[in-house]
Amino acid sequence: MTHSVLCLGEAVIDxxxxxxxxxxxxxxCLGGSSYNVARALGRLGVxxxxxxxxxxxxxxxxxxxGLTESRVGQRFLQRLEAPSTLGFVSLDQAxxxxAFYDESAADRICEAMPSGLALAGVGALHFGSIALIREPTASAYETLFLREAGGTRLVSFDPNIRASLVRDEAGYRARIDRLLRAADIIKISGADLDWLFPEISHEAAAADWLRHRARVVVITHGKDGVSGWSRVSHAHAKAIPTEVVDTVGAGDSFMAGFLAGLHEENLLTPETLGHPSAAALHQALAYGQKVASATCARRGADSPWREQIAPGGE
Known part of the structure; x- marks a missing residue:
């Protein structure tokens, strides 16, 4: 794939x-889910x-x-005379x-989204996390997401739910459900899936999304590894033991590693993603695990460079 991945979402000082x-x-530390994914992808050579x-x-x-250092393009970046979002992190739980401080913050109030013409050269768009909670930006991102879904570009989605920030729970659940039914690539943690659909098994949820638009669904389970499904294959990759410094950004690093793994296998296009083999799916999952494991060994969302991690996986 020669087209780029465009990551859309919040930038947070953690x-x-x-x-x-x-x-x-x-x-x-520099953070924010989509910002983390973008920097990790850039470091992995995507x-x-x-x-x-x-x-x-x-x-x-x-x-x-941070974007420049990680070789991430900035033609879609806006600079606004508004505060930066600040997030204080507690690591006392699993x-x-x-706790976010984001009133009138730049990444919360932006509503200008790129037109289809401006997206020339972009092959995939990645969305997720608190950018889809905080208005007015959340509605602008949803409009762009649904406009591009089913078109000439892949749409990747990681809900990365922060339930404590949700004020209109019914409205938020409805939005996430709409987006899950429209995405090409879904990555979701087992904990987020249990919060969204506590009565549905993980396998049943994956099967349902694959009956809609999804081509690949990935569910992460922390120390129990990660499972992935396509319409024709299934794979599982084990967690990689590591000396954990903290888990900040681990899910975002996995997301970037998984997308990079698909990129390595030439699967990150609408034409090639439809029927990945079990081996190719496992390779991408295992690569995501390697990237996440390396990030957990560092302070904050400091993902590894491509040359610091071997491609593929065991």
Missing amino acids: FIPVQAEGGAAYRP PTEYGCAVSTDLFGDQFVA EPVY
Whole structure:
């Protein structure tokens, strides 16, 4: 694939707890789900663009520098005179817990989305996380998502749910359900799936989405590995033991690694994604696990470079 992946969503300064002289402190790190996916893809050698708005403040400058350093294109990036979103992270539970401060933040108020003509050269769009909760940006992203679904570009989706931020639960659930039925590639954690559909088995949910538009569905299970389904194959990849520093950005790194694995197999196009073999699907899942494992061994969402990780998987 020579076309790029365009990642659309929030950019957040994650304040990660660290031990410092005199007690606990917080270290600011670049973050935000789609921002993390974009940087990880760029580091893995996949042609990547990032689309959102970031502030003109000092944090916005850091976001831009992070994209540049990770070789991510910025032709869809907007700079707005508005604050940056700040997220404070607690690591006391199995999954990170966040408190966001985003009133009138740049990545929350942007509504200008690229036209079809502007998307020339883009082969896939990736959406997810709190960008689909916070208005007015959430509605703008949904409109773009549904406009592109079923067209000439793949649409990738990771809900990456932050339930504590949801105020209109019925409306949010309805939105996520619409998007899950329209996406080509779905990656979702077992915990998110249980929150959305507690009465439905994971296998049944995957089968239902595959009866709609999905071509590949991936469900992650933490230490129990990850499973993937297409319309013709199924695969599972084990978790990779690692000395965990923190799990911030692990799911985003897996998402990037999985997309990069599909890219390596020349499967990241509407023409080629339809019928991946079990071996190819496993290869992409295992590569995603390697990228996620390497990220867990670092502080914050600091994903590895391509040359630091072997392609494919066991």
